[in-house]
Amino acid sequence: MLSAGDVRQAYKITVVRQVPRTDLVDDEQAFDIGGPPRLVLITCAGEFRPERGGYSRNLIVVAHPGLMSAAPPDEGANCEELALINQSAAANDAEGPARWSA
Numbered sequence: 001m002l003s004a005g006d007v008r009q010a011y012k013i014t015v016v017r018q019v020p021r022t023d024l025v026d027d028e029q030a031f032d033i034g035g036p037p038r039l040v041l042i043t044c045a046g047e048f049r050p051e052r053g054g055y056s057r058n059l060i061v062v063a064h065p066g067l068m069s070a071a072p073p074d075e076g077a078n079c080e081e082l083a084l085i086n087q088s089a090a091a092n093d094a095e096g097p098a099r100w101s102a
Contacts, residue, residue, distance in 0.1 A: 011039055011063035018045050018057045030060050039063045 002009045019027055030040055039062070046057030 010066035012066045013061060013063045014038075015060070015062040018059050021046075021054070021056060021058055024058045024060075027060070029062070037065055 002011070015029075024030065024042070030042060041059075041061040041063075043059050043061075044055035044057075045059035046055050048055050
């Protein structure tokens, strides 16, 4: 949920996936500037490998706009989606692409 003043914009998570860290630079879905508006979150995932300079993987979360409202946000609206992200990240620490779509 993003807000500015009294206006709030909800987002629905549509993709959660992991990629090897070395593949992120070539990931067209993560860096595509065309198409409808969306939010893309990229963070560290996988095993931390200090000898290789960091984490082995990146977690990519893509969300698209949902309903816009002037009402206060529903505090529990995204808890289920966040739980799915956490489950996906924890279950897919192994090498190899992991994908989850809503």
